[in-house]
Amino acid sequence: MELTFLGTAAGMPSKERNVSAIMLNLLHEINELWLFDCGEATQHKILRTTLKPRKITNIFITHLHGDHIFGLPGLLSSRSFLDGEEPVTIYGPPGIKKFVATSLSVSRTHLTYPIHYVEIEQEGKILENERFIVETKKLDHNITSFGFRITEKDQIGELLVDKLINMGIKPGPIYRKIKEQEKTVLEDGTVIYRKDVVGPPKKGKVITIFGDTKYNENFIPFIKGSDVLVHEATFDHSKKDLAKQYHHATAHEAATLAKKASVKQLILTHISSRYQLTVKDTLLKEATDVFDNTKIAYDLFTYKIK
Numbered sequence: 001m002e003l004t005f006l007g008t009a010a011g012m013p014s015k016e017r018n019v020s021a022i023m024l025n026l027l028h029e030i031n032e033l034w035l036f037d038c039g040e041a042t043q044h045k046i047l048r049t050t051l052k053p054r055k056i057t058n059i060f061i062t063h064l065h066g067d068h069i070f071g072l073p074g075l076l077s078s079r080s081f082l083d084g085e086e087p088v089t090i091y092g093p094p095g096i097k098k099f100v101a102t103s104l105s106v107s108r109t110h111l112t113y114p115i116h117y118v119e120i121e122q123e124g125k126i127l128e129n130e131r132f133i134v135e136t137k138k139l140d141h142n143i144t145s146f147g148f149r150i151t152e153k154d155q156i157g158e159l160l161v162d163k164l165i166n167m168g169i170k171p172g173p174i175y176r177k178i179k180e181q182e183k184t185v186l187e188d189g190t191v192i193y194r195k196d197v198v199g200p201p202k203k204g205k206v207i208t209i210f211g212d213t214k215y216n217e218n219f220i221p222f223i224k225g226s227d228v229l230v231h232e233a234t235f236d237h238s239k240k241d242l243a244k245q246y247h248h249a250t251a252h253e254a255a256t257l258a259k260k261a262s263v264k265q266l267i268l269t270h271i272s273s274r275y276q277l278t279v280k281d282t283l284l285k286e287a288t289d290v291f292d293n294t295k296i297a298y299d300l301f302t303y304k305i306k
Contacts, residue, residue, distance in 0.1 A: 001029060001152070001205060001305045003228065005269060005297040006045035007037075010234045010248070011067055014273040018045055018299055019067035022209060022230065022269070024150065025051070030131050032057040036148065036209050042071035043078050048300060054084035058127070060134075061092030062211025063145035064099065073103035080112040089116040091126055091134075093144040120146060137222040139213035142247040146211055149222060152204030160197050167192075205305050208263075212270065214244060215253035220261045228305055229263040232270035233296070236282055251283040255290035269297040 002025040009017035019039030023046075026032045033055040035042075046053060053075060061069055069092075076088070090096060097117040104111070118126060120136055127134040132152055139145040159179050161171070169175075169186070178184045184192045208226040212234075213219075223229050235243040237252035251268055258266040268287060275283060287294040295303070 001026060001207075002302055003207070003230070003267070003305070004049060004051065004302045005267075005299060006042050006049075007039045008269045008271055008297045008299055008301075009039075009067070010232070010270045010272045012273065013039075013041070014276070016276060016299070017271060017273070018042070019070075020062075020270060021045065021071065023049075023051055024207065024209075026132075027055065029152070030129070031055070034058045034060065034150075036060045037062055037068040037211070038071040038075055039067045040070040043075045045299060046075075053079045053082050054086070056084075057086060057088060059088060059090045059092075060148050060209075061090065061096050062139075062147070062209075063141060063143055064093055064095055065143065065212065068211070069096070069099060072100055073107065073109065076100070076104065076111060076115070077107075077109045080110070085113050087114045087116055089118060091118045091120060093146065094119045094121065135222075137219060139211055139219070140216045140247065141212045141214070145213055147213070147219070147222065148209050149226070150207045150209070152206070154204050155202040156194070157199035157201050160199060163197055167197075207305065212247065213249060214247050215249050215257060217257070217260065219257065223257070223261045223263060226261070226263040228265045228267060228303065229258050229261070230267045230269060230297075231257065233268035233283055233287065234270055234272050236275070236286055251287040252290060255287040255294055258294070259291040264293060265303075266291055266294045267297050267303060268294065271296070 004023045006021035007018035009019050013019050018041050020037040021039050021042040022036040024034040035056050125135050135149045137147040182194050205227045207228045208223045209230040231254040233251040233254050234248035235250045237250040240250050243250050284296050
């Protein structure tokens with residue numbers, strides 16, 4: 001499970017940073033890629049990775065500002081040319097369907113796959129499959145903006161191979177059956193209960209990705225205990241009044257939220273172009289003075305969730 005930051009700028013691109021887009025790599029878990037926001041030129045950034053657009057199954061849009069959605073029509077179109085045939089579901093605030101459908105219609109773009117839309121009207125669970133649950137939280141921005149909490153369900157523990165061998169069960173396809181089934185009956189009639197031959201369950205990971213937002217302590221229960229929190233840091237704290245005026249957050253505020261919510265890792269993104277790579281340490285120091293486990297994302301930065 002990995003996060004790859006395809007764009008980390010705020011508002012408009014700079015020479016160092018493209019606008020917002022984050023890929024959650026779930027190929028190992030469920031053979032899918034999930035994209036969070038899709039600013040202009042997102043597909044150009046994808047070309048510089050090993051990620052395949054045809055593997056994108058879900059796209060989550062935090063809000064409808066252009067720096068978070070203007071890359072969608074191009075990416076969806078290119079996915080057709082790149083052997084994309086499986087459906088894509090786009091989750092986002094009301095209006096996302098109109099934006100995408102109008103763009104594709106006016107440009108007479110024909111897709112080789114269907115698009116499903118889920119327009120988010122309220123907070124709560126929007127997706128659940130065998131492995132993950134996705135929930136939303138309305139944030140504090142000047143248009144409707146959402147945060148997404150992705151919770152991996154707890155997984156079955158490791159098979160206790162030595163125990164099986166001591167029971168006279170040799171390695172082979174039977175091991176997979178034993179792990180997949182609550183009860184397995186061997187050819188000689190022996191009954192093996194999974195609970196007796198696996199270790200403790202493996203705790204699932206929690207990733208929270210926020211859209212644009214002001215600081216608000218009401219978000220703490222939503223992000224509580226996240227293994228990773230991705231939060232905007234448009235400004236440094238000397239510009240906290242400007243951040244408040246434009247409904248954004250400072251690095252200090254994001255770190256404060258992370259600390260109060262006991263998250264394990266904070267990753268800052270959505271950085272104003274006034275902070276070039278040579279001065280990004282200002283934001284990092286500001287954040288780490290409050291919460292030590294902080295990183296500042298840069299374009300094509302990949303974080304592996306261990």
